[in-house]
Amino acid sequence: MNQPLPFPPTVTETGDEIFFRRCGLALALPKNFRYTAAHYWLQKISEPDVWRVGFTKFAVRMLGDFVEVQLAPQAGEKIQLGQTLGSYEGLKAVTEIYSVAAGEFLRVNPALASDGDLTRTDPHGAGWLYEVRGEPDPASLDVHGYLARLNATLDHLQQPS
Helix, strand or coil, X not given: CCCCCCCCCEEEEECCEEEEEECCEEEEEXXXXXXXXXXXXXXXXXXXXXXXXXXXXXXXXXXXXXXXXXXXXXXXXXXXXXXXXXXXXXXXXXXXXXXXXXXXEEEECHHHXXXXXXXXXXXXXXXXXXXXXXXXXXXXXXXXXXXXXXXXXXXXXXXXX
């Protein structure tokens, strides 16, 4: 039985982004990105099939203030979908960083070495994690699918313990 959301979202589309607000969470999601259920984003940056990958604003908010990021693959290394690539440590949690595409690892974001907090302050821009050439997760979602997933996640978080 579907019940109305206790805190319904506000969604506004403008230009290249969708603005979303619910339960104290406000974020702008680029329309042309792909998203995963694990709260990663993928942006196609060039042909053939080069993708930039990062955490969504929701993900970094759940992790808390940035402490450290470590990524192990070397440029040119073959990676598989779901493979552990490293870790991200925030004040609230430590999480493994996974590959959300299968192919060739290209590089780690060099800016993170001097300012890892970019993952929090500009998660859909300068705070990207890594680049890969290959095929993104076939289960990745467009922005509307991700918003539905995000709403489901927020519904779950709102459930009484």
